[in-house]
Amino acid sequence: MDTAKQGGRALKQRILELLKSADFEKELESLSRLPARQVINPLFSFLYSIDEKIRWRAVIAMGAVVAQHADEDMESARVIMRRLMWNLNDESGGIGWGSTEAMGEILARSEALAEEYSLILLSYAKEDGNFQEHEWMQRGVLWGIGRLSRVRPEQVKDAGPYVMPYLFSRDAVVRGLAAWVMGLLGIKDARPGLEKLANDEAEIKIFMERGLVRRRVKELAREALARLPVQSH
Secondary structure: OOHHHHHHHHHHHHHHHHHHOOOHHHHHHHHHHOOHHHHHHHHHHHOOOOOHHHHHHHHHHHHHHHHHHHHHOHHHHHHHHHHHHHHOOHHHOOOOOOHHHHHHHHHHHOHHHHHHHHHHHHHOOOOOOOOOOOHHHHHHHHHHHHHHHHHOHHHHOOOHHHHHHHHHOOOHHHHHHHHHHHHHHOOHHHHHHHHHHOOOOOEEEEEEOOEEEEEEHHHHHHHHHHHOOOOOO
16 A cells, blocks of 8 residues: 555544544644645545534534635635535535535634625525435535524525425424524514424434434424514514
8 A cells, every 4th residue: 555545544544533532622623733635535524424423523623624724725715615515516426415514614614705605505495596305415404504594694694585495394304403593593484384393293313512412393493483583563
């Protein structure tokens, strides 16, 4: 085996160990200091991990690395964003697992990239845009929009009409994430849909506050309702 391949495998193993670390937040700083060009390929591969914790930590790490990279070399960061977009393109021949989640995390961390790419992230929710038909992919789109909504709501302030139909999805995770986004954005027109979900007993597992948690859709709907503007009579 040549030296480059050995080095690549060693780096990938090192990054995997960082993602598995019990002190991931501290290790994330170490990861962010590594040259972005070296760590991006391993992180892309971990977006496809069957281990949910590894996959989500790869999303978080991708956000940290690319946002910092954008401060140093914006054009190179754009190349990484285009690669994420390519993964979501039918022509890529694959399924872009983790790509919209990574986009949301990156844009939440980088104001400059958010200004350029937030509308593209939103387009993956639109039926007349780059609509994702697979419900697993819709989960990622909604999570990415929600992540961005928490930090830069102005960038996705027009998301309401596109996200609202997902409140009626047959997929419980999609319904729950849509409710979460409606609350974050304070979309008052979502009230009737959220009220219908206020008794939805489905339990889902979602990534929030840096960890996987179990929530009931009704809890997310009620929390969203509480965040909506008070109705005037």
